[in-house]
Amino acid sequence: MDNLTLERLETLFFEQGYGKIPSNLPEFNFYCRRETQGMNVLYVIDYRQGLYISKDQYVHLKEKIFQFFQNKGEQEIHVMTLVLCTDTEKARKLCENDSLCWVIDAQAYRLLIHETQTADFYGWKDLLEEYLFSLARERHEEAKPVGVADEKRIYAWSWANIILVAVNVIVFLICTFTGKLLYNRGALSVEEVLVNGEFYRLFTSMFLHWNVEHLFSNMIVLYYVGAIVEREMGTLPYMALYLLSGLMGNLFSIGYELFVNLYGSSAGASGAVFGVEGALLFLVMIHRGRLESMTVGRVAFAVAFSLYCGFTSAGVNNAAHVGGVLMGFTAAAAIVGCRKARQLFSHRSR
DSSP: OOSOOHHHHHHHHHHTTOEEEOOSSTTEEEEEEEETTEEEEEEEEEEOTTOOOOHHHHHHHHHHHHHHHHHTTOSOEEEEEEEEESOHHHHHHHTTTOSSEEEEETTTTEEEOOTTSOSOSTTHHHHHHHHHHHHHHHHHHHHSOTTHHHHHHHTSOOHHHHHHHHHHHHHHHHHHHHTTHHHHHHSEEHIIIIISOOTTHHHHGGGOOSSHHHHHHHHHHHHHHHHHHHHHHOHHHHHHHHHHHHHHHHHHHHHHHHHHTOOOEEOOSHHHHHHHHHHHHHHHHHTTTEETTEEHHHHHHHHHHHHHHHHTSTTOOHHHHHHHHHHHHHHHHHHHHHHHHHHHHHHHHO
8 A cells, every 4th residue: 555645534534524625726625514613624735746835835825714714604713734744844844833733644644743733623633543543554454465364354253143153053953853843932923923922933033944945045144244244343233233133024024914914924034134234235335345355246236136036936035035134234324323423422522
């Protein structure tokens, strides 16, 4: 990877809700967001490629920013300058008299704040340091021999996913020795759930499978896809997502049977497995189209093809598939959103 680029910094600004103001000078870029305390502006100077400006020019340009927003009717304007550079001493001299100015070392991926400069700017110190650290770590991983980083990540154990696969297999083996006992007591049935109040079937049915082919088709997908999702989301969020997807799949199944007035007995982890696939689709999308060996096109095709096969096959609970994939995608978005909101809140509360 080359030195830090402005485009990579822009990714962070956009994620935090900042909009870019068009500029005629490519070395000078402005990003702003309205806050309760006023208009916050990040003024980025790409101080490389032989660019040189004097201190007077620097002060003049910053005054122009204030004038621009004042002309827009803004009363409270807060401007932080970020100097992106490879020569840190040159950058330090440029803004040494400005307390609202930080230097970003584009070679070492470091944020430099000198003693005369403000220690924070509305939580941006921690945001920038963590983002730069993640980019530096990414650069370090890319510098390793091909396949080392990915291999280490891919073969990391995903214990919750392994346990889920094992539980499904063990329950199926028990079913082979007990006949219809567990199916009679745990399979999903509209009558048993809504009339007899056996709501536990909404959960037990997602660990039952009618035959070995049914079990194998679900577990082979869960084993590979679930491992990626668990590594990315964490054990407890992954378990919650799996169970919620299975539950929603079963609720969709009940709703569909009530709608068409056609009832039966259903079982299987398909709703939960489709939920894991839906979660993976969301995760790949927010990782710029690639996560480990998965791409958006590959995951989207797998989900769409699986749904198509379900709709064109007899005896398949398609409603559970649809409910599962929708819940998985939504739950993943909620989990990631809550995680980012918690991180942002912790930054601003410091």
